[in-house]
Amino acid sequence: EVQLVESGGGLVQPGRSLKLSCVASGFTFSNYGMNWIRQAPGKGLEWVAYISSGSSYIYFAETVKGRFTISRDNAKNTLYLQMTSLRSEDTALYYCARQTTVVPYFDYWGQGVMVTVSS
Amino acid sequence: VQMTQSPSYLAASPGESVSISCKASKSISDNLAWYQEKPGKANNLLIHSGSTLQSGTPSRFSGSGSGTDFTLTIRSLESEDFAVYSCQQYNEYPPTFGGGTKLELK
Numbered sequence: 001e002v003q004l005v006e007s008g009g010g011l012v013q014p015g016r017s018l019k020l021s022c023v024a025s026g027f028t029f030s031n032y033g034m035n036w037i038r039q040a041p042g043k044g045l046e047w048v049a050y051i052s053s054g055s056s057y058i059y060f061a062e063t064v065k066g067r068f069t070i071s072r073d074n075a076k077n078t079l080y081l082q083m084t085s086l087r088s089e090d091t092a093l094y095y096c097a098r099q100t101t102v103v104p105y106f107d108y109w110g111q112g113v114m115v116t117v118s119s
Numbered sequence: 120v121q122m123t124q125s126p127s128y129l130a131a132s133p134g135e136s137v138s139i140s141c142k143a144s145k146s147i148s149d150n151l152a153w154y155q156e157k158p159g160k161a162n163n164l165l166i167h168s169g170s171t172l173q174s175g176t177p178s179r180f181s182g183s184g185s186g187t188d189f190t191l192t193i194r195s196l197e198s199e200d201f202a203v204y205s206c207q208q209y210n211e212y213p214p215t216f217g218g219g220t221k222l223e224l225k
């Protein structure tokens with residue numbers, strides 16, 4: 001069974017940093033591109049970042065470019081999102097999601113981890 | 120690419136059929152996916168390529184459309200279908216989602 005379990009969320013002050021993790025199981029993690037997608041309270045889903053299976057290709061949403069870093073450790077079956085210079089508008093439920101092919105739609109999602117940016 | 124869903128809320132009863140619209144701000148060919156969202160559960164990919172059912176998606180779900188106009192139809196609603204549904208284009212980066220349609224029990 002494919003499972004994606006996010007962790008690392010919490011309450012953080014504006015301007016501070018936070019690192020999210022997503023541990024994958026039930027599939028060969030190193031074969032799949034992975035994404036972070038978020039959902040602010042009362043809003044729709046927003047794609048945040050993508051990393052290819054071998055970390056060769058990385059893309060970011062314009063709203064987080066230069067502040068967020070995506071990485072992965074295929075030996076640990078883990079995806080990361082390093083978030084810096086956090087803003088109140090980054091407050092959201094953050095999901096990791098597997099990308100089934102080279103095209104970016106998402107066949108498995110985690111249950112999400114909440115990040116709240118507030119003083 | 121901006122994705123606009125309608126309606127935002129929809130009330131229906133079990134056994135009824137409903138349709139949800141998703142419009143893209145420019146042509147996306149058939150590069151559209153539909154997801155089901157339930158609180159506390161992982162989002163579920165229902166349909167990709169506009170009309171291709173993902174493995175495990177019940178046949179009462181169907182998708183149609185291409186270009187800019189798409190529709191998700193659910194026939195003979197079952198209790199487990201009451202959820203939020205979102206469309207997503209993947210024709211170009213960044214992938215973008217519609218605002219969601221909440222399907223509620225009437």
